[in-house]
Structures are given as C-alpha cells and as structure tokens.
Amino acid sequence: MDKYNKMRLFIHQGITYVKQFRMLHHDSYILSKEIKMLLNRGNITDAIIKVRNHNQIVSCTVSWNHIIDYCMNNGRVNLAFKCFNEMKKRSHFPNSQTFTILLRGFSKNSTHPKSFSYAFHIYKSLWSSKYADRLSIIHTNAMLHVCAVTKQSQAAFEIFKDISKSNFAADSITYTILFNILSHENMKNMNVYDKRQELLKEVIEAWNMKGFVVDESLICSIFLCFLQGKKHKDSDFVFTLAERFFGIKRMIPPLQKETDVSINNFNLDSSLSENKYIKISNKGLNIILLACLLLKKEEYGIEYWDFIIKNYGLIPDYKNYYNYFLLLVRTKPKSIIDKVIENTIQKQASLESNIILLYMKACNKNRTHSDYIIAKTILKIVIQHQMKIDLHIIDLFLQIANNTVSKNGILDLLSLLQQFDLKSLIFAISHMKNRHERNDAISAGIRICSNLTKYSKYLSENEYKDIQILKDRVLKMQSS
Numbered sequence: 211m212d213k214y215n216k217m218r219l220f221i222h223q224g225i226t227y228v229k230q231f232r233m234l235h236h237d238s239y240i241l242s243k244e245i246k247m248l249l250n251r252g253n254i255t256d257a258i259i260k261v262r263n264h265n266q267i268v269s270c271t272v273s274w275n276h277i278i279d280y281c282m283n284n285g286r287v288n289l290a291f292k293c294f295n296e297m298k299k300r301s302h303f304p305n306s307q308t309f310t311i312l313l314r315g316f317s318k319n320s321t322h323p324k325s326f327s328y329a330f331h332i333y334k335s336l337w338s339s340k341y342a343d344r345l346s347i348i349h350t351n352a353m354l355h356v357c358a359v360t361k362q363s364q365a366a367f368e369i370f371k372d373i374s375k376s377n378f379a380a381d382s383i384t385y386t387i388l389f390n391i392l393s394h395e396n397m398k399n400m401n402v403y404d405k406r407q408e409l410l411k412e413v414i415e416a417w418n419m420k421g422f423v424v425d426e427s428l429i430c431s432i433f434l435c436f437l438q439g440k441k442h443k444d445s446d447f448v449f450t451l452a453e454r455f456f457g458i459k460r461m462i463p464p465l466q467k468e469t470d471v472s473i474n475n476f477n478l479d480s481s482l483s484e485n486k487y488i489k490i491s492n493k494g495l496n497i498i499l500l501a502c503l504l505l506k507k508e509e510y511g512i513e514y515w516d517f518i519i520k521n522y523g524l525i526p527d528y529k530n531y532y533n534y535f536l537l538l539v540r541t542k543p544k545s546i547i548d549k550v551i552e553n554t555i556q557k558q559a560s561l562e563s564n565i566i567l568l569y570m571k572a573c574n575k576n577r578t579h580s581d582y583i584i585a586k587t588i589l590k591i592v593i594q595h596q597m598k599i600d601l602h603i604i605d606l607f608l609q610i611a612n613n614t615v616s617k618n619g620i621l622d623l624l625s626l627l628q629q630f631d632l633k634s635l636i637f638a639i640s641h642m643k644n645r646h647e648r649n650d651a652i653s654a655g656i657r658i659c660s661n662l663t664k665y666s667k668y669l670s671e672n673e674y675k676d677i678q679i680l681k682d683r684v685l686k687m688q689s690s
Contacts, residue, residue, distance in 0.1 A: 238269040245273040249280045258293065262300075270302045275311055282315025287322045290315060294332075306344040309336055313352035320359035329356040330365065337372075347378045354387045363391050367405070382428040385413050389431035393438045406435055417486070426494055429455045433497040437504060448501040456494060457487035458518065462502075462510045490518060492527045499533035503540075511537040532568045539572075539584055551584065552591050566592060566599065570606040577613040585610050586626065593629050601635050605654040608661040620668050632658070636680050639687055648687075655684040 241264060248257040254277070261273045274297040281290035294312060297304065309332060316322075316329035333353040336345045350373060357366035370388060373380050388409055392402055410432060416422040433451060436444045446465045453460045488494075495518050502511030515534055518524055526534070535554065542550045555565065566588060573585040585607050592599055604627070611623050636655050642648040659681035666674050 238272060241268060241270065242272040242276060245276050249276055254280060254284075254286075254289075270300070271297070271305050271308065274302055275305075275308050278308065279311045279315070282311065282318060285319055285322075287316070287319045287325060287328065291324075291328050304341070304344075306346065306349075309333075309341075309344060309349050310352060313349060313356060317352065317355045317359050320356075326356060326360040326362055326365075329353060333369070345376065345378075347373075347381055347384065350376075350378075351381070351383045351387060354384065354391075358387055358391050361394070363394070366391055379422075380412075380416075382423055382425050385409060386428045386431045389428070389435045393431070393435045403439075424455070424488060426488055426491055429488060430493045430497050433494075433501070437497070437501060442505060445501050445504045448497065452490075452494070452498055455488055456490045458490065458498075458514070461513050461517075462505075462507055490522055491524060492530055495524060495526070496529050496533060499530070499537065503533060503536060508537045508541045512541060528564065528568050531565060532572055535569050535572050536575075539580075547584065548587050551587055555588070555591050555597075556595070566597065567603050567606070570603050570610075574606045574610050577610050579614045582610050582614040586623075589626055593626075599630060599635075601639075601651050601654040601658060604630060604632070604635070605657050608658060612661055612664070620665055624665060624668060627662075633676075633680060636684055639684070652684055652688050656681065656688070659684065 241261070245257045245260060248254075248260065257273075257277055257280075261270050261277065264270055274293060278290045278293050278297075281287070281293060290312065294304070294308070297308075312332050313329055316325040319325050330353070333349065335341060336349055350369065353369055354366050357363065357369065366388065370380070370384070373384070389406075392406055392409070413424065413428070413432070417424050429451070433448050436447050436451070439445065443465050446462070449460045449462050450464065452458050495515070498514050498518075499511050502508060502514065511533075515537070519526065538550055538554060539547065551569075555569070569588055570585060573581040573588070575581070589603075589607060591597075592603075608627075615623055639648060639651045639655060642651060659677050662669075662677050663674070663681075669677070
C-alpha cells in the first residue's frame with residue numbers, strides 16, 4: 211500500500227473514531243449509566259454538573275430521573291424539587307416515570323414540612339393539557355399514599371373524586387389506600403361510616419365487572435376498617451365479609467340477621483361465584499383472629515384457625531401464632547393450660563426463641579397475675595426442653611413479674627432465673643455486629659439488672675455484687 215492510500219485510511223479511521231466518540235458523548239443511555247455510577251459513589255454534585263454540561267440534543271430525562279430518585283432516597287426533598295424545576299427549564303421534559311419517582315419520594319419523606327404541598331402541586335400539574343398524556347392511576351395512587359402518610363384525609367377523597375373525570379379507573383391499590391385512611395381514628399369532618407359503605411359498594415360492583423382485580427391486601431384493609439368501628443356489629447361484619455370474599459363459611463352467628471345479607475341496599479350474596487374467591491393467607495387469618503379477640507369469641511377463633519390451617523395449607527407466621535396464643539390462654543381451663551402451652555410451643559420448636567419472645571410479649575400485654583403464671587410456665591418449658599433464650603425474653607418476664615408477683619413468689623422467681631446463664635447472655639452482646647440489635651440488647655440488659663436489684667434483700671451478698679458487676683459491664687458497652 212502506497213503512502214497516499216495509507217494516509218487516506220488513517221484519515222478515514224480518525225473520522226470514524228471522532229464520530230463514534232461524538233455518538234458516545236451524545237448517547238442518552240451511556241449518559242444515564244455514567245450518572246448512575248456517580249450516584250452510587252455518592253457524587254450527587256458531580257452528577258448534576260455532568261447533566262448540565264450536556265446540550266439539548268441529548269435527552270437527559272432518564273439521567274435527571276436518577277438524580278431526583280437519589281435525592282428522595284437520601285431525604286433531600288428540596289434538592290429533588292429544585293432538580294425537577296431545572297430539568298424543565300433546560301427543556302428536558304419529564305416523563306411518566308419522573309412524576310412517579312417524585313410522588314413516591316414525597317411519601318418516603320412524610321416528615322418533611324413541604325412534602326404534601328410539593329406533591330399536590332406536581333400532581334395538579336399532571337392534569338394540565340401539557341402533561342395529560344402522562345397521567346395514570348399509578349400517579350393517583352402515589353398521590354393518595356402521600357395523603358395517607360401526611361394525614362391529609364380530606365385531600366385524599368377530593369383526589370379520588372377527580373378519577374371520574376379521567377380516562378382511567380381506580381384499581382385495588384386505590385381502594386386499599388382509601389380504606390387504610392378510613393381506619394385511622396383521627397378522622398375529622400368526615401362521615402367515616404358513609405364513606406366506608408360507599409367504598410365497599412364500589413368495590414363489590416367493580417368486582418362483578420370484568421377487569422377489576424381484588425387481592426388480599428384490599429380485603430384486609432376493608433376488614434381493618436370495619437374492626438376500627440365503634441360498634442360490635444362493625445367487627446361482627448368482618449365474618450360476613452370473610453365468607454363473601456374468601457368463601458370461608460361464617461362460624462359465628464351474626465349479631466343482626468340483616469347485616470350479613472345486605473349493606474346500604476346492595477346484596478352481598480350475589481357478589482361472587484366460587485371460582486372468584488380469593489385464597490386466604492396469613493394477613494387474612496390474622497384479621498379473623500383479631501375480630502374473634504375483639505368480640506371475645508375466642509372459641510370461634512380456634513375453630514377458624516383449625517379450619518383454615520387444615521383446608522388452605524397455610525403456614526402460620528409470627529403474628530398468627532401470637533393471636534392464636536392469646537386465644538388459647540383465654541379459652542383453655544387453668545387445670546390444663548400448662549400442657550396446652552407446652553404442646554403449642556413444641557409444635558413450633560423450630561422457631562425457637564422468636565416464638566418464645568412472641569408469647570412473652572402476649573403475656574406482657576396486660577401483665578395480670580394469670581399472665582405471670584403463663585409466662586413462668588413458658589420459661590419452665592424453655593428450661594425443660596433446653597430451648598434457646600435471649601435477654602429480651604428475660605427482660606419481658608421480669609417486667610411482668612414486677613407488676614404482679616407477690617412477696618411469697620419472689621424466691622420462686624429468683625430460683626427460676628438462676629437456671630439461666632445471665633452472665634453469658636450479657637457478655638454475648640459485645641459480639642453483636644448489628645448496631646440496632648446491640649443497642650436493644652444493651653437496653654434489655656440494663657433493665658434486667660435494675661429489676662433484679664429491686665429484690666436485693668432476697669439475694670446473697672455475692673449474688674447482689676455479681677448483678678452490679680454485670681450492670682456496670684452493660685453500662686460500659688452503652689458508652690463505648
């Protein structure tokens with residue numbers, strides 16, 4: 211190849227390289243990747259400067275979205291709002307995702323004084339002709355969630371009204387948020403009863419039409435809303451709803467015969483066919499158990515538990531076990547309660563200390579003498595079966611004991627606690643890596659030592675000294 215052709219090839223390769231470089235420099239995808247890398251390193255300032263340095267030829271919308279999302283996730287609400295305004299000024303038009311990021315970001319930062327006002331301003335701008343094509347139910351749901359976390363219930367229902375003016379419809383998430391808002395006790399200037407009936411009617415009617423999906427989260431939000439009602443018939447209606455939504459036959463006779471048939475003149479009987487029933491899971495079971503506890507229908511709660519566990523293949527979670535334990539201790543005769551508790555704990559032995567802690571929390575709820583007897587039984591079972599224990603369980607037990615134990619029972623209490631290696635449990639705190647767990651364990655250790663010193667006249671001199679040494683050690687951990 212002669213020199214002339216070599217020169218031509220060199221120039222051609224140079225031009226190709228320059229074109230490729232320019233393409234890379236003006237490629238919005240590559241820019242967004244670079245911005246993401248900067249943000250992952252925490253370089254928010256460099257990321258903003260980099261986006262600013264790109265001209266209008268390059269679409270920077272995705273890059274701005276990354277920046278706004280980063281700001282929201284790090285609590286920098288004002289900077290996120292400022293970036294949103296700068297983005298528009300630079301003619302990089304927000305897309306649907308921009309508004310979703312902003313609205314969800316405001317709900318994450320509900321304590322910020324301007325979260326609601328910023329969110330409402332942005333949501334209203336979505337209704338303008340400029341952005342109307344970007345508006346969807348996703349944005350409305352995000353805005354409703356902002357209303358929920360900032361306790362703007364009136365605004366939430368005003369926003370809900372506007373859905374009828376749009377080209378989209380409310381979905382299960384919309385109604386879930388609204389029922390959750392109605393569940394709060396601090397509702398003012400609003401007839402909660404009427405709103406609740408109105409929303410339930412809409413859900414039933416929408417479900418009868420094709421295309422509307424009802425999930426367990428929505429059903430549970432409806433249940434909770436009725437459980438918050440002031441009258442017994444509100445809680446009682448949960449069992450009717452469970453029959454209509456889950457297909458679980460009502461086991462408790464209704465307080466009012468009419469209540470389980472209709473509500474606000476619409477019939478629940480014809481609302482569902484068998485193939486449309488929602489499969490119940492842990493959340494649904496928990497609400498039914500709560501309703502039984504509220505109405506003091508504990509025997510029926512155990513019936514519901516047995517039926518659902520047997521027929522739906524449901525594996526109970528900790529909340530389920532907690533409420534089931536409350537049902538058991540309220541229904542079983544005192545003469546057999548020890549055996550019932552032992553059998554229950556043995557069935558859940560694989561859960562070990564977590565389930566024991568949960569049951570101890572149940573006993574700590576009211577701190578009656580009966581609760582103390584049950585808590586003591588639990589500890590004896592733990593010792594007998596050599597189950598794991600932690601400081602939180604002993605801490606709760608002592609809190610229950612301090613409230614209820616008689617002078618005659620103190621020696622028995624101390625004798626029971628001596629069977630646990632408190633020294634090893636406290637020394638184990640120093641090996642905890644999770645700061646939150648470590649701090650909780652330190653607080654529990656301090657309370658345990660303080661509560662034990664209250665029984666100083668029942669302790670030997672050496673026992674009292676050992677407790678003081680342990681307390682000093684825990685206090686040093688707290689200050690380190």
